[in-house]
Each structure stands twice: as C-alpha cells, then as structure tokens.
Amino acid sequence: MALAADSILTLFKLYKRRDRPPDLRSVLDVRDAASGYPQVFNVHLNSSAVSEEQAQALGLQPVSQWKAFGLCGFPGLLLIVNPFTSYAQRYWVCQALKTYPRKPNVCNIDAHDPERGDPWQDGLRTGKEDAHRPRSLLERLRWVTLGFHYNWDSKKYAAQHHSPFPTDLGKLSSCLIRTCGFPMFLPEAAIINYYRLDSTLGIHTDSSELDLTQPLLSLSFGQSAIFLLGGTRRDDPAVPLWLHSGDIMVMFGDARQRFHAVPRIVAAPGGGLPSSLLDCANCKTTDSCTFPHEATDTSGLFISAEEWDICSRYLLKNRINVTVRQVLGPGLSFPDEPIAAADCFCKNLGMDGSCHPDVVL
DSSP: OOOOOSBHHHHHHHHHOSSSOOOGGGSBOGGGTTTTOTTEEEOOOOGGGSOHHHHHHTTBOOGGGOEEEEETTOTTEEEEEOOBOHHHHHHHHHIIIIITTSTTSEEGGGGTOTTOOOHHHHOOOOSOOBTTBOOOHHHHOOEEEEEBOOBTTTTBOOTTSBOOOOHHHHHHHHHHHHTTTOTTOOOOEEEEEEEETTOOEEEEOOOOSSOTTSOEEEEEEESEEEEEEOOSSTTSBOEEEEEOTTOEEEEOGGGGGSOEEEEEEEOOGGGSOOHHHHOOTTSSOSSOOOSOOTTTOOSOOOOOHHHHHHHHHHHTTEEEEEEEEOOOOTTOOOOSOOOOGGGGSOTTOOTTSOOSTTSBO
C-alpha cells in the first residue's frame, strides 16, 4: 500500500472533518507494517544501553522485546510500539493527571485563575455536562508545562521561569532516548497536552529549543490519535500515522524540523478503554485490577484502586500526550531577556485553553 502524497494541510482538513467522517483505512499503523507497507522498516535499538533491571524499574519491558520502526522518506522518525506494562501505563497516566499539574508547574487554567487549586483534588464531575454542571479543574486541563516553562506567545523558554523537572519522568525519558542512540540527552522541559475526543493540535514545528541536535520524545496514553508528519514546507507530502496508548515517538535530525499535527482523536471500539490498558499481566481478568501488585509487580511503581478509577473514567473520553525535550546544549545559555511569570501565558488564551495553532483545541 502506498503512502499518501497529499500535503499536511489537505490531510488535516480531511481527517478533522465531522460532517462526513473520513475513511481511516489509509492511516498507517506500524503494527501492521509487515503487510502492505514496504516504506516501513524495522529499527534495531541499543538494548545494551538500558539493563533489564533499569527498564523494569520504570515499568518497561526488556529493550530486546521492543518493536521499533522507521519510515522511508522521513529520516529521523522513530516509532516504538508500546513497550510499557499495562500497570506502568496506568502509573504514568496517574502522574500526568494527579502529580504533574500541581504548582509550581504551569497549566492553562493559571491564566484565568492564578489561585487555582489542585486539579486532581477537584476530581471529575458526574452526569452530563451542561450549563448547570460546570467542568472541574481536571476536566478543564488542556496543557501543563514542566521544567523550563514554554511561553506560548513568544515561543521561547527563559531561565527565570523554571521549576524542577520531575525526577521519575526524567529517568524514563533518559532511558528511552538512550536506546535510540542519544546517551547525552538531558530532559529539561516537557509539555503535556490533554485531548478530548473533539480536540485537534494544529500544524506546527517544534523549534523553540536552543539545541535542536537532541531529539523530541513523545509519549501517548489513552485514546488513539491520528498523527500527521509532513515536510519542512506546508505543501510537502505528509503521512498519517496511528498513535495508540503506550506508543512512543522520537523525532531527531531531519524530522525535528518537519511540520506535524493531530487532526483527530479516535475512541476505542465500543467506547471503552484501549486494550493495552485493560490487559494487566498481574491480574487474572481484564474486567478489574487489584491494587497494589506488591506480590507480582516489581517495578516499584504504585497506583491505588481509587486513583485508577478516576484515571480510567477520564481516559474514556481523553488522550494524554507528553512531549519531552532538551532545551540547552553544551555551552549554550539563554539570551538576557527578562520575562515575567505572567508572560508564560498566552495573552489571548480562551477559556478552553486554546490560542495558537500548537495548542490543543
């Protein structure tokens, strides 16, 4: 099967449309790469870069068992099919919903409510959303920034606006990137996007980091997304790809400067959770999961039954994407440009958290 030759703008409009849902059979799924996609090729990762013990501690399968793919015509693109255990996926989802939105990390809600509380503590509302049932802080989350906080207006980072990068996410990111041949990668900033089923991510490039020689790491959790990767111009041919829960994408070199977008989130069949979040190797059934797994799970990660109940209900209608990047390179420093903390919020930010094309709508 040949890959699409349409531009990223054409494909974005095609897959975004709601009046006549598009045919999704042309979206490439690397899981089916063995049949019909000669442009997809296997990539051998550096399994010696991460020991089995290191991988296990982060909830990852041994690197030797990972399946990684590249795509002819798109050098620098690397797709790793879900290397997480089901239990670990749940842990990282919980971190993205419970821990990472806490202050001093920055989120879209701060622009309108600087004194906002903890989104996790606000929980999820029950019942149908309407004018009499306002959304909770957790439901209003659209993005969170970690480490060096991205300025959505200037599209820059600043030394003055920084909070400690989460230790666990830093270890996970470094581990994943080492297997891809980048042992010196330093996770210094992250943007977490929270997608509803009707959300899109506009066409953009990620080029704000001062060191573009290091890769961009992307982690997907929850409902599946159609990801578009084009060229360095908006009229270059683009390819539509599936990103499923647990999948990892790495963009480096040539791919680092390519336009990309997410025109559509696609719910799992039957409206439930993706299968990779249901099939827990530590449980005897996929219907429920008993916590904690102290007897059988040796990753050291923990999520309670109550926490997973909130996370699983959230994921029924949402996708979470975590992108991690290195901002500074050896010998590099930020320009001497004073910036106020308030400047890290988009001045035209709407209540839905939307502003620029590279903000989740």
